[in-house]
Amino acid sequence: MNAHLQPSEDVSIEGDKQSHTTPPARLLRLPEVMDRVGLKRSAIYQRMSEGRFPKSRSIGPKCAVWVEAEINEWIQAVARNPSCADP
Structure with missing residues (x-):
């Protein structure tokens, strides 16, 4: 049995938009934000109030969300400069 896969003729890598x-x-x-950044709820809200963490958005009563791209940018900024995450 041949375990190597052959590319299909109708699949185009260049044409894949x-x-x-x-x-x-x-x-x-x-x-999910807590899992991704390794902070507890209180630390996230404290940093938000200090302007050191992305702001949440309210999408309804008792429903706050964060934009994933903003969380990813914050994680990258901390990785580049760990002092920006210090309390």
């Missing part, structure tokens, strides 16, 4: 587009924007709820 999805490989050049950005993924759709996602909104994250607090538990």
